[in-house]
């Protein structure tokens with residue numbers, strides 16, 4: 207009989223960035239993210255008993271077979287001892303869809319690997335709910351580092367931070383007791399370019415090895431995580447903005463200072479950042495930006511100023527945009 211498991215997990219946007227790794231997907235510094243809601247991956251995993259010893263796994267993305275990602279999943283799954291029995295005894299079929307449109311340039315590996323790890327773990331084990339999330343977060347990290355943060359809402363920390371109990375390089379933990387100033391945060395994702403990025407995150411992470419500024423960066427990021435946790439609990443909007451924006455620019459500065467330097471920001475990116483600076487200084491409203499490893503901009507703001515920010519985007523930025531995804535902080539995913 208075929209067993210069917212459905213997993214739906216969101217993407218997340220880092221406020222303090224993970225950039226640099228070692229060993230088996232261990233982060234060189236801690237990172238802290240806001241979990242998203244509307245940008246998610248949903249997968250259906252079907253497990254049918256088989257008798258051959260050969261691994262049988264098929265992967266379909268929006269109905270079409272995707273050979274390269276299938277190979278990546280097979281490699282990933284066969285390296286985790288937790289999935290050995292499942293791969294040995296069952297033929298697997300994964301059907302995956304993303305809620306966000308094709309070619310938006312939004313990284314889908316975080317939501318995809320969160321969903322894949324959760325579904326494979328669910329199919330493999332009987333562990334209780336508390337341990338399940340921690341274990342799924344750890345296994346997701348081994349597929350794509352940032353995926354481990356998609357298990358908790360609205361804010362998650364991945365990486366060991368001094369004085370933060372239970373923080374770990376192996377999996378993410380939720381940040382609790384968030385001040386109301388940071389409840390229901392909005393994220394307008396401004397797409398200025400929708401083609402795949404020229405330099406992959408893996409190459410970017412590797413360029414932090416022997417980077418002349420690497421150690422200073424790792425120390426700074428860990429400090430920013432500790433400060434950001436206090437900021438989220440105390441409601442300090444000014445420092446939330448300062449840390450978030452400086453982190454985004456630091457990530458891109460690291461790329462530009464690598465041995466094989468490169469630049470992912472586009473003229474539109476810089477134009478929009480300047481518009482946000484001007485808008486904030488004129489209106490004194492608590493709006494800020496962050497960037498992923500790409501040219502697109504995440505605009506973060508509280509629910510109360512949603513209409514004003516939407517008008518600002520429509521009136522001042524629309525001509526530079528391919529599309530906008532209006533997302534907001536979410537609570538994590540689910541698997542059944």
Ligand code: PMV
Pocket residue numbers: 219220222223224225237313315350351352353407408457498499
């Ligand atoms: O999880 P990866 O290996 O795709 O790396 C993600 C890196 C950034 O998105 C740039 C930062 C982060 O912490 O998510």
